[in-house]
Amino acid sequence: MQNIADILIKETFSREDIITLLRVEGDDKKLLFEKAHEVKQKYVQNKVYFRGLIEFSNICSKDCLYCGIRKSNPSVNRYNLSDVEILDAARFAFENKYASIVLQSGEMTGNFFSRRISNLLDQIMKLSNNTLRVTLSCGEQSADTYKEWFDHGASRYLLRIESSNRDLYYKLHPQDDKHSFETRIACLENIKTIGYQTGTGVMIGLPFQTMEDMADDLLWMKSIEIDMVGMGPYLEHADTPLFQFRHDLLPIGTRFDLTLKMIAILRIMMKNINIAASTALQSIDKLGREKAIKIGANIIMPNITPGQYRNDYKLYDNKPCTDENPEDCKSCLEIRIALADNDIAYGEWGDSIHHLQS
Ligand code: SAM
Numbered sequence: 001m002q003n004i005a006d007i008l009i010k011e012t013f014s015r016e017d018i019i020t021l022l023r024v025e026g027d028d029k030k031l032l033f034e035k036a037h038e039v040k041q042k043y044v045q046n047k048v049y050f051r052g053l054i055e056f057s058n059i060c061s062k063d064c065l066y067c068g069i070r071k072s073n074p075s076v077n078r079y080n081l082s083d084v085e086i087l088d089a090a091r092f093a094f095e096n097k098y099a100s101i102v103l104q105s106g107e108m109t110g111n112f113f114s115r116r117i118s119n120l121l122d123q124i125m126k127l128s129n130n131t132l133r134v135t136l137s138c139g140e141q142s143a144d145t146y147k148e149w150f151d152h153g154a155s156r157y158l159l160r161i162e163s164s165n166r167d168l169y170y171k172l173h174p175q176d177d178k179h180s181f182e183t184r185i186a187c188l189e190n191i192k193t194i195g196y197q198t199g200t201g202v203m204i205g206l207p208f209q210t211m212e213d214m215a216d217d218l219l220w221m222k223s224i225e226i227d228m229v230g231m232g233p234y235l236e237h238a239d240t241p242l243f244q245f246r247h248d249l250l251p252i253g254t255r256f257d258l259t260l261k262m263i264a265i266l267r268i269m270m271k272n273i274n275i276a277a278s279t280a281l282q283s284i285d286k287l288g289r290e291k292a293i294k295i296g297a298n299i300i301m302p303n304i305t306p307g308q309y310r311n312d313y314k315l316y317d318n319k320p321c322t323d324e325n326p327e328d329c330k331s332c333l334e335i336r337i338a339l340a341d342n343d344i345a346y347g348e349w350g351d352s353i354h355h356l357q358s
Helices: 004-008 015-022 026-044 083-095 111-127 143-151 166-172 181-194 211-223 241-248 252-269 279-284 288-294 326-339
Strands: 047-050 052-057 100-105 133-137 154-158 197-200 228-233 274-277
Touching: 004 015, 004 026, 015 211, 015 252, 026 252, 052 083, 083 100, 083 111, 100 111, 100 154, 111 133, 111 143, 143 154, 143 181, 154 228, 166 181, 181 197, 211 252, 228 252, 228 279, 252 274, 252 279, 252 288, 274 288, 279 288, 288 326
Parallel strands: 052 100, 100 133, 133 154, 154 197, 197 228, 228 274
Antiparallel strands: none
16 A cells, blocks of 8 residues: 555645545544645635535425435425525624525425526615625526526536436436436536636435545546535435445444545645535534544535524525524634634635636
Protein backbone atom coordinates (compact mmCIF):
# COMPACT_ATOMS: atom_id res chain seq x y z
CA MET A 1 0.00 0.00 0.00
CA GLN A 2 1.19 3.51 -0.87
CA ASN A 3 2.34 5.93 1.78
CA ILE A 4 -0.51 8.38 2.49
CA ALA A 5 1.82 11.38 2.78
CA ASP A 6 3.09 10.62 -0.75
CA ILE A 7 -0.44 10.57 -2.13
CA LEU A 8 -1.42 13.78 -0.37
CA ILE A 9 1.33 15.82 -2.05
CA LYS A 10 0.26 14.77 -5.57
CA GLU A 11 -1.20 17.40 -7.94
CA THR A 12 -3.96 15.04 -9.07
CA PHE A 13 -5.36 11.87 -7.55
CA SER A 14 -5.87 8.68 -9.54
CA ARG A 15 -8.84 6.40 -8.91
CA GLU A 16 -6.55 4.11 -6.87
CA ASP A 17 -5.29 7.07 -4.81
CA ILE A 18 -8.86 8.04 -3.92
CA ILE A 19 -9.79 4.48 -2.98
CA THR A 20 -6.72 4.30 -0.74
CA LEU A 21 -7.71 7.59 0.89
CA LEU A 22 -11.27 6.38 1.44
CA ARG A 23 -9.86 3.42 3.38
CA VAL A 24 -7.50 5.34 5.70
CA GLU A 25 -7.81 4.99 9.47
CA GLY A 26 -5.93 6.20 12.55
CA ASP A 27 -2.94 8.49 11.94
CA ASP A 28 -3.40 8.30 8.17
CA LYS A 29 -6.95 9.58 8.50
CA LYS A 30 -5.62 12.40 10.65
CA LEU A 31 -3.14 13.27 7.88
CA LEU A 32 -5.93 13.37 5.29
CA PHE A 33 -8.11 15.63 7.45
CA GLU A 34 -5.19 17.93 8.30
CA LYS A 35 -4.34 18.34 4.63
CA ALA A 36 -7.98 19.12 3.75
CA HIS A 37 -8.16 21.63 6.61
CA GLU A 38 -4.98 23.32 5.31
CA VAL A 39 -6.35 23.53 1.76
CA LYS A 40 -9.63 24.93 3.03
CA GLN A 41 -7.85 27.62 5.05
CA LYS A 42 -5.68 28.61 2.10
CA TYR A 43 -8.33 28.71 -0.64
CA VAL A 44 -11.68 29.50 1.01
CA GLN A 45 -10.63 30.50 4.55
CA ASN A 46 -12.09 29.39 7.87
CA LYS A 47 -15.48 30.80 6.98
CA VAL A 48 -18.94 29.33 6.86
CA TYR A 49 -21.64 30.80 4.63
CA PHE A 50 -25.29 30.36 5.48
CA ARG A 51 -27.96 29.40 2.96
CA GLY A 52 -31.37 29.65 4.60
CA LEU A 53 -33.20 26.52 3.43
CA ILE A 54 -36.91 26.83 2.61
CA GLU A 55 -38.43 23.41 1.91
CA PHE A 56 -41.47 24.99 0.32
CA SER A 57 -43.33 21.88 -0.81
CA ASN A 58 -43.12 18.11 -0.42
CA ILE A 59 -45.39 17.43 -3.39
CA CYS A 60 -43.41 15.27 -5.80
CA SER A 61 -44.12 13.63 -9.14
CA LYS A 62 -41.16 11.27 -8.82
CA ASP A 63 -40.74 7.90 -7.19
CA CYS A 64 -37.06 7.71 -6.22
CA LEU A 65 -36.71 4.42 -4.36
CA TYR A 66 -34.82 5.93 -1.38
CA CYS A 67 -36.81 9.10 -0.73
CA GLY A 68 -39.42 9.51 2.00
CA ILE A 69 -41.45 12.09 0.05
CA ARG A 70 -41.69 9.95 -3.10
CA LYS A 71 -44.99 10.16 -4.95
CA SER A 72 -46.11 6.66 -3.96
CA ASN A 73 -45.70 7.12 -0.21
CA PRO A 74 -49.31 7.49 0.96
CA SER A 75 -48.38 8.29 4.56
CA VAL A 76 -46.89 11.71 3.70
CA ASN A 77 -48.99 14.71 4.68
CA ARG A 78 -48.51 16.82 1.53
CA TYR A 79 -48.07 20.59 1.85
CA ASN A 80 -47.31 23.61 -0.28
CA LEU A 81 -46.31 26.83 1.48
CA SER A 82 -48.21 29.94 0.48
CA ASP A 83 -46.31 32.75 -1.28
CA VAL A 84 -46.64 34.81 1.90
CA GLU A 85 -45.02 32.06 4.00
CA ILE A 86 -42.15 31.70 1.51
CA LEU A 87 -41.59 35.45 1.37
CA ASP A 88 -41.69 35.73 5.17
CA ALA A 89 -38.98 33.07 5.39
CA ALA A 90 -36.90 34.90 2.74
CA ARG A 91 -37.34 38.14 4.72
CA PHE A 92 -36.15 36.36 7.88
CA ALA A 93 -32.97 35.33 6.02
CA PHE A 94 -32.47 38.83 4.65
CA GLU A 95 -32.99 40.54 8.01
CA ASN A 96 -30.68 38.09 9.76
CA LYS A 97 -27.91 38.69 7.18
CA TYR A 98 -27.90 35.15 5.80
CA ALA A 99 -27.28 36.73 2.36
CA SER A 100 -28.43 33.57 0.55
CA ILE A 101 -31.43 31.26 0.53
CA VAL A 102 -32.26 27.91 -1.06
CA LEU A 103 -35.74 27.17 -2.36
CA GLN A 104 -36.18 23.39 -2.40
CA SER A 105 -39.17 21.22 -3.21
CA GLY A 106 -40.29 17.90 -4.53
CA GLU A 107 -40.39 17.76 -8.28
CA MET A 108 -43.14 19.72 -10.01
CA THR A 109 -43.21 20.92 -13.59
CA GLY A 110 -45.50 22.91 -15.87
CA ASN A 111 -46.34 26.52 -16.65
CA PHE A 112 -48.14 27.26 -13.42
CA PHE A 113 -45.19 26.04 -11.34
CA SER A 114 -42.51 27.79 -13.40
CA ARG A 115 -44.43 31.08 -13.39
CA ARG A 116 -44.99 30.82 -9.65
CA ILE A 117 -41.23 30.47 -9.05
CA SER A 118 -40.46 33.39 -11.38
CA ASN A 119 -42.97 35.55 -9.54
CA LEU A 120 -41.51 34.53 -6.17
CA LEU A 121 -38.02 35.36 -7.43
CA ASP A 122 -39.22 38.85 -8.46
CA GLN A 123 -40.65 39.43 -5.02
CA ILE A 124 -37.58 38.07 -3.21
CA MET A 125 -35.37 40.40 -5.25
CA LYS A 126 -37.68 43.29 -4.40
CA LEU A 127 -37.82 42.66 -0.63
CA SER A 128 -34.03 42.34 -0.46
CA ASN A 129 -33.14 45.22 -2.84
CA ASN A 130 -31.65 42.60 -5.17
CA THR A 131 -29.19 41.48 -2.51
CA LEU A 132 -30.35 37.97 -1.59
CA ARG A 133 -28.65 35.25 -3.61
CA VAL A 134 -31.12 32.48 -4.45
CA THR A 135 -30.27 28.83 -5.04
CA LEU A 136 -33.02 26.72 -6.58
CA SER A 137 -33.30 23.00 -5.95
CA CYS A 138 -36.50 22.05 -7.74
CA GLY A 139 -35.32 19.09 -9.76
CA GLU A 140 -35.38 18.46 -13.50
CA GLN A 141 -36.88 21.21 -15.67
CA SER A 142 -36.72 22.24 -19.32
CA ALA A 143 -33.81 24.44 -20.46
CA ASP A 144 -36.36 27.25 -21.04
CA THR A 145 -37.56 27.05 -17.46
CA TYR A 146 -34.02 27.09 -16.07
CA LYS A 147 -33.30 30.14 -18.26
CA GLU A 148 -36.51 31.90 -17.18
CA TRP A 149 -35.62 31.43 -13.48
CA PHE A 150 -32.06 32.61 -14.09
CA ASP A 151 -33.40 35.75 -15.78
CA HIS A 152 -35.64 36.37 -12.77
CA GLY A 153 -32.67 36.38 -10.41
CA ALA A 154 -31.80 32.80 -9.38
CA SER A 155 -28.03 32.45 -9.57
CA ARG A 156 -27.33 28.96 -8.23
CA TYR A 157 -28.92 25.59 -8.96
CA LEU A 158 -28.50 22.37 -7.03
CA LEU A 159 -29.29 19.05 -8.71
CA ARG A 160 -27.70 15.99 -7.17
CA ILE A 161 -26.82 13.19 -9.57
CA GLU A 162 -27.26 10.84 -6.55
CA SER A 163 -24.77 8.42 -8.12
CA SER A 164 -22.65 8.98 -11.21
CA ASN A 165 -22.69 5.23 -11.91
CA ARG A 166 -25.50 4.74 -14.42
CA ASP A 167 -26.14 1.11 -13.36
CA LEU A 168 -26.33 2.05 -9.70
CA TYR A 169 -28.54 5.04 -10.55
CA TYR A 170 -31.09 2.65 -12.05
CA LYS A 171 -31.04 0.49 -8.92
CA LEU A 172 -32.09 3.60 -6.99
CA HIS A 173 -34.76 4.82 -9.39
CA PRO A 174 -37.58 3.25 -11.38
CA GLN A 175 -36.57 2.45 -14.94
CA ASP A 176 -38.83 4.83 -16.82
CA ASP A 177 -38.74 8.16 -18.70
CA LYS A 178 -39.43 10.11 -15.55
CA HIS A 179 -36.24 8.88 -13.91
CA SER A 180 -33.73 8.98 -16.74
CA PHE A 181 -30.03 9.23 -15.85
CA GLU A 182 -29.36 10.85 -19.23
CA THR A 183 -31.99 13.54 -18.59
CA ARG A 184 -30.44 14.36 -15.23
CA ILE A 185 -27.01 14.75 -16.84
CA ALA A 186 -28.51 16.89 -19.64
CA CYS A 187 -30.21 19.10 -17.03
CA LEU A 188 -26.88 19.68 -15.29
CA GLU A 189 -25.32 20.62 -18.64
CA ASN A 190 -28.14 23.08 -19.36
CA ILE A 191 -27.85 24.62 -15.89
CA LYS A 192 -24.12 25.17 -16.38
CA THR A 193 -24.48 26.56 -19.91
CA ILE A 194 -27.09 29.10 -18.78
CA GLY A 195 -24.57 30.48 -16.31
CA TYR A 196 -25.75 29.25 -12.92
CA GLN A 197 -23.28 28.40 -10.19
CA THR A 198 -23.90 24.70 -10.63
CA GLY A 199 -24.18 22.26 -7.77
CA THR A 200 -24.52 18.51 -7.60
CA GLY A 201 -23.92 15.72 -5.13
CA VAL A 202 -24.28 12.07 -4.26
CA MET A 203 -25.45 9.90 -1.41
CA ILE A 204 -22.82 7.85 0.40
CA GLY A 205 -23.30 4.35 1.76
CA LEU A 206 -26.12 3.39 -0.59
CA PRO A 207 -27.07 -0.24 -1.04
CA PHE A 208 -24.97 -1.82 -3.85
CA GLN A 209 -22.49 1.12 -3.81
CA THR A 210 -18.76 0.31 -3.79
CA MET A 211 -15.64 2.33 -2.89
CA GLU A 212 -14.89 2.38 -6.62
CA ASP A 213 -18.27 4.07 -7.23
CA MET A 214 -17.48 6.71 -4.62
CA ALA A 215 -14.05 7.40 -6.13
CA ASP A 216 -15.68 7.68 -9.57
CA ASP A 217 -18.24 10.15 -8.16
CA LEU A 218 -15.43 12.49 -7.10
CA LEU A 219 -13.58 12.11 -10.41
CA TRP A 220 -16.83 12.80 -12.28
CA MET A 221 -17.45 16.00 -10.25
CA LYS A 222 -13.97 17.17 -11.18
CA SER A 223 -14.43 16.24 -14.83
CA ILE A 224 -17.56 18.38 -15.16
CA GLU A 225 -15.92 21.29 -13.27
CA ILE A 226 -18.69 21.58 -10.72
CA ASP A 227 -18.95 24.79 -8.64
CA MET A 228 -20.79 23.52 -5.56
CA VAL A 229 -21.27 20.11 -3.96
CA GLY A 230 -23.64 18.77 -1.33
CA MET A 231 -23.15 15.12 -0.44
CA GLY A 232 -24.38 13.24 2.54
CA PRO A 233 -24.85 9.76 3.95
CA TYR A 234 -27.74 7.68 2.66
CA LEU A 235 -30.23 7.18 5.49
CA GLU A 236 -33.04 4.66 5.44
CA HIS A 237 -36.71 5.57 5.37
CA ALA A 238 -39.06 2.80 6.43
CA ASP A 239 -41.72 3.70 3.83
CA THR A 240 -39.47 3.34 0.79
CA PRO A 241 -38.63 0.33 -1.43
CA LEU A 242 -34.90 0.61 -0.67
CA PHE A 243 -35.59 -0.08 3.00
CA GLN A 244 -35.67 -3.81 2.20
CA PHE A 245 -31.87 -3.69 1.76
CA ARG A 246 -31.21 -2.15 5.18
CA HIS A 247 -29.46 -5.29 6.49
CA ASP A 248 -26.84 -5.07 3.72
CA LEU A 249 -25.86 -1.47 4.47
CA LEU A 250 -22.57 -0.29 5.95
CA PRO A 251 -22.97 0.58 9.65
CA ILE A 252 -24.21 4.13 10.14
CA GLY A 253 -20.91 5.24 11.72
CA THR A 254 -19.01 4.01 8.66
CA ARG A 255 -21.35 5.91 6.32
CA PHE A 256 -20.72 9.02 8.41
CA ASP A 257 -16.97 8.52 8.35
CA LEU A 258 -16.94 7.90 4.59
CA THR A 259 -18.88 11.11 4.03
CA LEU A 260 -16.25 13.09 5.96
CA LYS A 261 -13.50 11.41 3.92
CA MET A 262 -15.32 12.18 0.63
CA ILE A 263 -15.58 15.86 1.67
CA ALA A 264 -11.92 16.03 2.69
CA ILE A 265 -10.70 14.36 -0.54
CA LEU A 266 -12.90 16.58 -2.70
CA ARG A 267 -11.65 19.72 -0.93
CA ILE A 268 -8.08 18.70 -1.84
CA MET A 269 -9.09 17.86 -5.43
CA MET A 270 -11.25 20.96 -6.03
CA LYS A 271 -9.77 23.59 -3.79
CA ASN A 272 -12.00 26.60 -4.41
CA ILE A 273 -15.48 25.10 -4.80
CA ASN A 274 -18.24 25.44 -2.22
CA ILE A 275 -18.97 22.26 -0.25
CA ALA A 276 -22.02 21.93 1.97
CA ALA A 277 -22.13 20.15 5.31
CA SER A 278 -25.36 18.23 4.81
CA THR A 279 -28.20 18.00 7.31
CA ALA A 280 -28.05 14.20 7.00
CA LEU A 281 -24.66 14.29 8.77
CA GLN A 282 -26.32 15.97 11.73
CA SER A 283 -28.89 13.23 12.09
CA ILE A 284 -26.11 10.68 12.74
CA ASP A 285 -23.97 12.88 14.99
CA LYS A 286 -25.24 16.06 16.66
CA LEU A 287 -21.96 17.76 15.74
CA GLY A 288 -21.78 16.12 12.31
CA ARG A 289 -21.97 19.29 10.26
CA GLU A 290 -19.39 21.04 12.42
CA LYS A 291 -17.02 18.08 11.96
CA ALA A 292 -17.45 18.47 8.19
CA ILE A 293 -16.74 22.20 8.47
CA LYS A 294 -13.43 21.47 10.19
CA ILE A 295 -12.20 19.23 7.40
CA GLY A 296 -13.31 21.02 4.26
CA ALA A 297 -16.98 22.02 4.03
CA ASN A 298 -17.77 25.76 4.00
CA ILE A 299 -21.56 25.94 3.59
CA ILE A 300 -24.36 25.26 6.09
CA MET A 301 -28.03 25.36 5.19
CA PRO A 302 -29.96 26.32 8.33
CA ASN A 303 -33.55 25.24 7.98
CA ILE A 304 -35.83 28.30 7.92
CA THR A 305 -38.98 26.47 6.82
CA PRO A 306 -41.84 27.35 9.18
CA GLY A 307 -41.68 24.81 12.02
CA GLN A 308 -45.14 23.28 11.51
CA TYR A 309 -44.13 21.88 8.09
CA ARG A 310 -40.75 20.41 9.00
CA ASN A 311 -42.08 17.08 10.12
CA ASP A 312 -43.62 16.55 6.69
CA TYR A 313 -40.36 17.00 4.72
CA LYS A 314 -38.96 13.71 5.93
CA LEU A 315 -36.58 12.42 3.29
CA TYR A 316 -35.25 9.84 5.76
CA ASP A 317 -36.01 8.67 9.30
CA ASN A 318 -34.78 10.75 12.28
CA LYS A 319 -34.32 14.00 10.32
CA PRO A 320 -33.00 16.55 12.85
CA CYS A 321 -34.46 19.92 13.90
CA THR A 322 -37.97 19.08 12.72
CA ASP A 323 -39.44 20.51 15.92
CA GLU A 324 -37.54 23.81 16.00
CA ASN A 325 -38.26 27.26 14.65
CA PRO A 326 -35.72 29.30 12.62
CA GLU A 327 -34.53 31.28 15.66
CA ASP A 328 -33.61 28.09 17.57
CA CYS A 329 -31.59 26.84 14.65
CA LYS A 330 -29.69 30.13 14.28
CA SER A 331 -28.53 30.35 17.87
CA CYS A 332 -27.53 26.69 18.18
CA LEU A 333 -25.53 26.96 14.96
CA GLU A 334 -23.62 30.04 16.10
CA ILE A 335 -22.27 28.20 19.13
CA ARG A 336 -21.39 25.08 17.20
CA ILE A 337 -19.55 26.84 14.39
CA ALA A 338 -17.48 28.81 16.88
CA LEU A 339 -16.54 25.45 18.40
CA ALA A 340 -15.27 24.37 14.98
CA ASP A 341 -12.96 27.45 14.94
CA ASN A 342 -14.78 28.94 11.99
CA ASP A 343 -16.54 32.29 11.55
CA ILE A 344 -20.01 32.72 10.13
CA ALA A 345 -19.71 35.14 7.21
CA TYR A 346 -22.88 37.12 7.91
CA GLY A 347 -23.88 39.45 5.10
CA GLU A 348 -21.49 37.83 2.60
CA TRP A 349 -22.71 35.92 -0.45
CA GLY A 350 -19.93 33.37 -0.48
CA ASP A 351 -20.25 32.78 -4.21
CA SER A 352 -18.30 29.82 -5.49
CA ILE A 353 -14.77 31.11 -6.17
CA HIS A 354 -14.45 28.28 -8.69
CA HIS A 355 -17.37 29.78 -10.63
CA LEU A 356 -16.10 33.35 -10.37
CA GLN A 357 -12.70 32.32 -11.72
CA SER A 358 -13.99 30.15 -14.58
N1 SAM B 1 -36.63 17.31 -6.09
C1 SAM B 1 -35.35 17.90 -6.04
C2 SAM B 1 -34.32 17.04 -6.74
O1 SAM B 1 -34.68 15.98 -7.24
O2 SAM B 1 -33.17 17.42 -6.85
C3 SAM B 1 -34.89 18.29 -4.66
C4 SAM B 1 -35.50 17.60 -3.48
S1 SAM B 1 -34.78 16.05 -3.10
C5 SAM B 1 -35.83 15.48 -1.84
C6 SAM B 1 -33.30 16.54 -2.27
C7 SAM B 1 -32.24 15.49 -2.00
O3 SAM B 1 -32.60 14.70 -0.87
C8 SAM B 1 -32.00 14.46 -3.06
O4 SAM B 1 -31.18 14.98 -4.06
C9 SAM B 1 -31.37 13.31 -2.28
O5 SAM B 1 -29.97 13.24 -2.46
C10 SAM B 1 -31.71 13.61 -0.83
N2 SAM B 1 -32.35 12.44 -0.21
C11 SAM B 1 -33.56 11.93 -0.49
N3 SAM B 1 -33.78 10.79 0.22
C12 SAM B 1 -32.67 10.59 0.97
C13 SAM B 1 -32.28 9.57 1.89
N4 SAM B 1 -33.07 8.52 2.17
N5 SAM B 1 -31.05 9.68 2.49
C14 SAM B 1 -30.26 10.73 2.23
N6 SAM B 1 -30.57 11.71 1.36
C15 SAM B 1 -31.76 11.65 0.72
